[in-house]
Amino acid sequence: MSELTATPSAAPGAVAIAHAFAAPPAQWRLLLRKPTFLIGAGILLLWLLCAVFGHFIAPFDPLAQQLLAKNSAPSGAHLFGTDNLGRDVLSRVIVGARDILLIAPVATLLGAALGTMLGLAMGYFGGVIDTVLGRVVEAVLALPVVIVAFLFIVAVGPSSITLILVIGFIFTPLIARTVRTAVLVERQQDYLASARLLGERPAFIMFAEILPNVLPVIVVEFTVRLGYAIFAVATLSFLGFGVQQPTPDWGGDIATNYGLLGAGYWWETLFPALAIASLVMALNLVTDSIEQVISS
Amino acid sequence: MTRYLLRRIGLALITLWLLSLIVFFAGQVLPGDPGRAVLGPFASKSVVAAYDHQIGVDRPLVIQYLGWIGGLLHGNMGKSYQYRSAVEPFIVAALGNSAKLALLALIIIIPLGIAGGVLAAMYSGRAIDRLISLGGLAVSTVPEFVSGIVLIVVFGVALKLLPITAATSPGDSPADQLKHLILPVIPLVLVLFGYIARMARAGTVEALESDYARTATLKGLPRSVVIRRHVLRNSLLPTITVIATQTGYLIGGLVVVELLFNYQGIGRLILNAANGKDFPMLEAGVLVIGVVYMVATLIADVLYTVLNPRLRSGVAG
Numbered sequence: 001m002s003e004l005t006a007t008p009s010a011a012p013g014a015v016a017i018a019h020a021f022a023a024p025p026a027q028w029r030l031l032l033r034k035p036t037f038l039i040g041a042g043i044l045l046l047w048l049l050c051a052v053f054g055h056f057i058a059p060f061d062p063l064a065q066q067l068l069a070k071n072s073a074p075s076g077a078h079l080f081g082t083d084n085l086g087r088d089v090l091s092r093v094i095v096g097a098r099d100i101l102l103i104a105p106v107a108t109l110l111g112a113a114l115g116t117m118l119g120l121a122m123g124y125f126g127g128v129i130d131t132v133l134g135r136v137v138e139a140v141l142a143l144p145v146v147i148v149a150f151l152f153i154v155a156v157g158p159s160s161i162t163l164i165l166v167i168g169f170i171f172t173p174l175i176a177r178t179v180r181t182a183v184l185v186e187r188q189q190d191y192l193a194s195a196r197l198l199g200e201r202p203a204f205i206m207f208a209e210i211l212p213n214v215l216p217v218i219v220v221e222f223t224v225r226l227g228y229a230i231f232a233v234a235t236l237s238f239l240g241f242g243v244q245q246p247t248p249d250w251g252g253d254i255a256t257n258y259g260l261l262g263a264g265y266w267w268e269t270l271f272p273a274l275a276i277a278s279l280v281m282a283l284n285l286v287t288d289s290i291e292q293v294i295s296s
Numbered sequence: 297m298t299r300y301l302l303r304r305i306g307l308a309l310i311t312l313w314l315l316s317l318i319v320f321f322a323g324q325v326l327p328g329d330p331g332r333a334v335l336g337p338f339a340s341k342s343v344v345a346a347y348d349h350q351i352g353v354d355r356p357l358v359i360q361y362l363g364w365i366g367g368l369l370h371g372n373m374g375k376s377y378q379y380r381s382a383v384e385p386f387i388v389a390a391l392g393n394s395a396k397l398a399l400l401a402l403i404i405i406i407p408l409g410i411a412g413g414v415l416a417a418m419y420s421g422r423a424i425d426r427l428i429s430l431g432g433l434a435v436s437t438v439p440e441f442v443s444g445i446v447l448i449v450v451f452g453v454a455l456k457l458l459p460i461t462a463a464t465s466p467g468d469s470p471a472d473q474l475k476h477l478i479l480p481v482i483p484l485v486l487v488l489f490g491y492i493a494r495m496a497r498a499g500t501v502e503a504l505e506s507d508y509a510r511t512a513t514l515k516g517l518p519r520s521v522v523i524r525r526h527v528l529r530n531s532l533l534p535t536i537t538v539i540a541t542q543t544g545y546l547i548g549g550l551v552v553v554e555l556l557f558n559y560q561g562i563g564r565l566i567l568n569a570a571n572g573k574d575f576p577m578l579e580a581g582v583l584v585i586g587v588v589y590m591v592a593t594l595i596a597d598v599l600y601t602v603l604n605p606r607l608r609s610g611v612a613g
Contacts (some may be wrong), residue, residue: 146544146547146548146551147547147548147582147585147586147589150551150566150570150582151318151319151322151582152322154322154570154578155321155322227437228437230437231437231438231439234439234441234442235439235440235441235548235552238439238441238552238555238556239551239552239555239567240571251439251441254441254442254445258441258445258556261445261448261449261452261453261460262460262461264453266448266449266453266454269445269449270445270446270449273441273442273445273446274446276438276439276442277438277442277443277446280434280437280438280439281434281437281438283437284430284433284434284437288430288433
């Protein structure tokens with residue numbers, strides 16, 4: 001607590017995050033004793049290492065083609081085999097972790113930031129702002145998510161930035177709805193009435209007074225949405241709307257090679273598929289453990 | 297009730313109109329021009345321009361939109377650039393195929409999800425609950441094409457038990473067609489299972505803890521009767537809504553599964569249309585999906601109101 005009060009110049013957001021995470025160290029110890037958390041966090045850490053240091057870890061250049069050794073089954077030289085252009089599948093799986101692990105969290109962060117602001121405004125001001133924004137949110141939610149994403153990407157053209165924007169914008173109303181509900185609860189508290197009586201500005205009340213109190217809700221929402229973001233990034237990449245070839249990408253590589261499954265070349269798609277599955281499973285284990293510890 | 301229905305239908309129509317605007321203008325900013333896409337890279341500029349003029353894409357956007365929407369209201373969805381014929385037959389055939397796949401998925405998933413949720417609620421906190429809840433959540437976050445690939449590799453490539461594409465020849469028997477749909481339907485079922493089971497579980501837990509359930513137990517009714525007569529009726533209400541909202545996910549899943557298993561459904565159709573810059577096909581396909589989605593949501597809302605006496609009296613006036 002002392003070092004927090006010693007730095008009053010720190011941004012309110014940073015202080016709030018520190019509050020949320022520094023408060024109960026006993027809970028963190030509880031988390032570290034859960035095997036589900038340790039397994040999940042271990043797998044996540046492994047993929048993070050691959051995302052950051054992929055080019056150093058990979059045994060081969062993920063772009064190097066060996067046309068004489070194409071479609072070769074897993075062996076001692078190529079543990080995961082090679083693809084249709086003779087590229088090492090293991091190296092592509094390792095380096096391919098980068099884009100999905102960059103795009104999904106950034107998109108979720110964008111959605112969380114916009115959604116939090118929108119939710120704070122809707123919950124705090126109420127009235128006309130709440131009604132109008134509520135209608136817009138409902139209209140967005142009235143369309144199937146994949147169709148919204150599909151149309152947007154068709155219009156703008158596929159790229160990593162497009163993916164981030166699309167997923168971030170789709171998450172914004174969803175997160176705003178959750179934040180709004182939490183803010184409505186906070187509005188009944190005495191501290192808000194006193195803040196208003198003190199004559200504090202709405203922006204200060206929203207971000208410095210309410211935000212720290214609804215932050216746990218946002219953190220949980222973020223972790224849940226992160227799972228959906230990975231789902232969405234992988235799926236849109238598979239549909240050809242994500243990272244473009246020849247850059248290694250799990251969803252993209254599966255899209256390129258699944259046509260060869262009939263010929264029996266299963267390793268070119270199975271290993272990227274297992275990579276995606278292990279990533280979402282690991283995230284689930286971590287999220288589930290955190291939720292259990294928080295609610296206990 | 298009538299007023300409520302009219303209001304819901306009115307809102308649905310407004311959303312549909314918004315969707316038509318979005319669809320139309322999203323299609324228009326698609327890079328590349330249709331004449332070039334249809335005639336190929338070697339056609340001369342004047343030929344491309346003549347083609348564009350012939351199909352009318354060189355007119356102002358507002359005129360094009362009004363022409364399109366006017367045609368729609370007369371049941372004319374436009375002419376495909378790629379196939380140079382009316383889009384309706386393609387849409388109808390694809391929609392039928394998708395409906396087959398989606399219905400099969402729903403027939404499996406609804407009883408399975410509800411049974412899983414009720415079972416988890418009855419053994420709340422025990423191993424079987426953890427298995428269903430965490431397992432359901434885990435499989436529901438794995439993208440359809442990922443579980444699809446694993447299924448293809450295991451049952452199609454390694455064991456050679458099932459066909460790896462959903463496409464069948466016209467003369468195939470219904471049993472044969474069904475066999476082709478087994479692998480494609482499993483990924484759809486896996487993704488939806490978690491959500492439906494979770495909702496059914498939450499509703500059942502609430503109903504089990506209610507006063508009326510306790511009264512029923514205390515007056516000596518057997519547990520099976522309490523569950524069937526008192527708990528299930530109340531616990532399944534929220535589940536109905538969830539099933540309808542999942543139609544959106546189901547449609548998204550169809551796009552992916554149809555691509556992976558080479559199945560000529562509506563998802564494949566709009567994907568091909570987008571890649572081939574076939575605006576009329578794309579616009580018609582997306583709009584039809586929007587209509588299906590909206591009708592599903594509407595039915596769910598009405599069903600929920602009809603089944604829930606508290607809401608029914610609330611909107612009667």
